[in-house]
Amino acid sequence: MGPTRTLQLARRLITAPTVGPFIALVLTMVFFSLKTDRFFQAQNFSLVLQQVMIVGVLAIGQTLVILTAGIDLSVGTVMALGQVIMTKLAVANGVPVVPALLLGVLTCVGFGVLHGGLVTGVRLPPFIITLGTLNIAFALTHIISNDLTFTGLPKLELFWGRTFSISGTDFTYGVVLMLVLYALAWYGLNQTAWGRHVYATGDNREAARLTGINTNRVLLSVYTLAGLTYGIAAWLLIGRTQVGDPNAGQTTENLDSITAVVLGGTSLFGGRGTVIGTLIGALIVGVFRNGLTLIGVSVIYQYLVTGILVILAVSVDQFLHRRNG
Amino acid sequence: MSSPEPMSSPEPILEARGLVKKYGQVVALNGADFEIYPGEILAIIGDNGAGKSTLIKALSGALQPDEGEISLGGERINFRSPRDAQRAGIETVYQDLAVAPALDIASNVFLGRETRRRGPLGSLLRLLDKRGMRREARRQFEELGIGVQSIGEAVGNLSGGQRQGVAVARAAAWARRLVIMDEPTAALGVKETGQVIDLIKRVRERGLPVILISHDMPHVFELADRIHIMRLGRRVAVVTPKTHTMPEAVAIMTGATPSELDNVLAKKGSPE
Numbered sequence: 001m002g003p004t005r006t007l008q009l010a011r012r013l014i015t016a017p018t019v020g021p022f023i024a025l026v027l028t029m030v031f032f033s034l035k036t037d038r039f040f041q042a043q044n045f046s047l048v049l050q051q052v053m054i055v056g057v058l059a060i061g062q063t064l065v066i067l068t069a070g071i072d073l074s075v076g077t078v079m080a081l082g083q084v085i086m087t088k089l090a091v092a093n094g095v096p097v098v099p100a101l102l103l104g105v106l107t108c109v110g111f112g113v114l115h116g117g118l119v120t121g122v123r124l125p126p127f128i129i130t131l132g133t134l135n136i137a138f139a140l141t142h143i144i145s146n147d148l149t150f151t152g153l154p155k156l157e158l159f160w161g162r163t164f165s166i167s168g169t170d171f172t173y174g175v176v177l178m179l180v181l182y183a184l185a186w187y188g189l190n191q192t193a194w195g196r197h198v199y200a201t202g203d204n205r206e207a208a209r210l211t212g213i214n215t216n217r218v219l220l221s222v223y224t225l226a227g228l229t230y231g232i233a234a235w236l237l238i239g240r241t242q243v244g245d246p247n248a249g250q251t252t253e254n255l256d257s258i259t260a261v262v263l264g265g266t267s268l269f270g271g272r273g274t275v276i277g278t279l280i281g282a283l284i285v286g287v288f289r290n291g292l293t294l295i296g297v298s299v300i301y302q303y304l305v306t307g308i309l310v311i312l313a314v315s316v317d318q319f320l321h322r323r324n325g
Numbered sequence: 326m327s328s329p330e331p332m333s334s335p336e337p338i339l340e341a342r343g344l345v346k347k348y349g350q351v352v353a354l355n356g357a358d359f360e361i362y363p364g365e366i367l368a369i370i371g372d373n374g375a376g377k378s379t380l381i382k383a384l385s386g387a388l389q390p391d392e393g394e395i396s397l398g399g400e401r402i403n404f405r406s407p408r409d410a411q412r413a414g415i416e417t418v419y420q421d422l423a424v425a426p427a428l429d430i431a432s433n434v435f436l437g438r439e440t441r442r443r444g445p446l447g448s449l450l451r452l453l454d455k456r457g458m459r460r461e462a463r464r465q466f467e468e469l470g471i472g473v474q475s476i477g478e479a480v481g482n483l484s485g486g487q488r489q490g491v492a493v494a495r496a497a498a499w500a501r502r503l504v505i506m507d508e509p510t511a512a513l514g515v516k517e518t519g520q521v522i523d524l525i526k527r528v529r530e531r532g533l534p535v536i537l538i539s540h541d542m543p544h545v546f547e548l549a550d551r552i553h554i555m556r557l558g559r560r561v562a563v564v565t566p567k568t569h570t571m572p573e574a575v576a577i578m579t580g581a582t583p584s585e586l587d588n589v590l591a592k593k594g595s596p597e
């Protein structure tokens with residue numbers, strides 16, 4: 001409509017929480033494009049997406065949890081457990097593939113329900129709960145797998161690693177699934193009452209309860225859905241690695257998922273953040289890893305850089321939180 | 326008890342007997358009684374820590390008393406959450422304002438009672454009717470005479486007074502039986518205080534009773550039909566602006582020496 005409308009829109013765009021992360025992503029990409037010719041290529045972008053896929057899906061669950069002012073340290077190990085259950089049941093126990101996959105996903109959902117139950121029922125801090133389940137899931141992964149790697153997996157378990165081609169560039173179905181999951185999470189958070197209750201609960205649990213929101217149910221739903229995303233990530237992980245590996249996906253994934261959420265502008269204090277920001281955050285992590293590898297920087301330095309990035313992002317968060325009270 | 330009661334309807338709409346609430350060693354409520362009658366503004370006064378907020382939290386389902394009973398329209402009730410009280414038509418503005426700063430004004434007004442789009446978009450996809458809620462929120466604000474710049478503004482960006490306006494408006498908009506306000510003008514300037522007071526009057530004109538907690542004696546005496554005085558977790562007296570002066574009410578509230586209190590009460594006659 002009028003110029004005020006345009007101005008309002010312009011203001012919205014500038015102050016939108018995803019703008020900062022987006023600029024950071026663009027700058028990172030410009031940097032690596034200048035450093036090496038091998039970066040800015042369709043095939044390389046496709047590779048980045050594949051590398052981002054697992055952490056990207058885990059980070060959806062992590063975003064939900066962090067939006068409620070919680071944190072989940074167990075994401076990677078719960079996913080690893082789900083993956084071992086899916087593959088072991090199918091290969092070693094002769095369970096048909098669909099029930100094997102379902103049981104793997106259900107295990108991860110079960111961990112989510114457990115987290116939610118402890119957060120709401122016993123009112124323990126999520127940090128401690130998930131530190132505990134991190135260890136439990138880690139132990140179970142190795143006990144159940146007997147430290148064996150499972151190969152010769154049924155086709156359906158490998159599905160998300162299959163590729164299709166768009167004008168000569170290969171993409172995996174897993175990447176598509178990740179994008180669909182982001183769209184679903186965006187919809188839930190922005191277009192439904194549930195999403196508003198998640199934000200309100202994260203911002204101030206007691207205030208949300210006083211306005212008549214069933215905060216326990218909100219928290220339980222958040223942790224359960226988070227568990228579901230870890231289960232889906234487990235299936236994606238099999239597609240990516242083509243095996244059931246008890247050592248795949250552990251603490252790196254935990255930290256990377258948190259890094260993605262924080263880089264994406266979601267506040268660790270809860271109540272503020274977006275899932276689109278998280279996708280951008282996951283891409284930043286992926287681009288950094290990919291770019292540093294391309295220019296021949298050793299993996300250890302990648303950890304160094306992501307560590308510094310996280311602390312920077314958290315500092316910005318802290319600063320904004322102080323300013324806004 | 327010989328507290329003054331409105332002649333018209335002797336049945337209290339909400340009533341409590343012997344409420345007790347302890348926090349460890351602290352006894353926040355120590356056998357408090359309470360009643361409010363249809364259509365009246367009941368002020369609750371008392372010193373800091375007298376138990377006013379604890380009392381209304383028990384009445385609004387925000388906490389469960391350890392002992393005592395509450396009845397609504399003559400029936401025993403047991404609110405297990407603020408939601409239960411809301412379903413019964415009781416809306417509350419809490420002292421530590423319950424708003425969601427990240428959400429806009431309309432979303433705050435509809436928080437916990439969002440409306441969805443009609444048809445399958447709403448029933449299947451659970452899509453919010455954002456435009457409808459904004460329209461309705463704007464209508465309610467106009468009806469209550471509250472001016473807001475933009476219904477789409479995040480509540481976190483509003484001033485303290487405006488935030489309070491949103492909380493009060495939400496309560497006034499949804500209440501069907503009773504509005505409870507815990508120090509709704511505490512953080513407000515003169516102009517905003519005036520607006521909230523007008524709002525309280527307008528709520529009464531709608532026929533809804535109001536419980537108003539306030540430390541502001543002139544406003545209490547201007548607005549209230551009856552004044553419930555709390556001290557050390559109990560109701561010590563109920564007075565009216567007609568029968569008592571402000572200094573007398575304050576004397577009862579602060580527990581002036583027993584003899585002084587007796588004098589005051591003997592003259593006016595409304596001890597418990």
Ligand SMILES: Nc1ncnc2c1ncn2[C@@H]1O[C@H](COP(=O)(O)OP(=O)(O)OP(=O)(O)O)[C@@H](O)[C@H]1O
Nearest residue numbers: 348351352353371372373374375376377378379380
């Ligand atoms: N959640 C709680 N935990 C521990 N003690 C509490 C809690 N809530 C209230 N109290 C105590 O109970 C007593 C009554 O508190 P309450 O908030 O009801 O007082 P009030 O009359 O509303 O005071 P004010 O005028 O300052 O708002 C106080 O001594 C307070 O410290």
Ligand SMILES: [Mg+2]
Nearest residue numbers: 377378379420
């Ligand atoms: Mg109080």
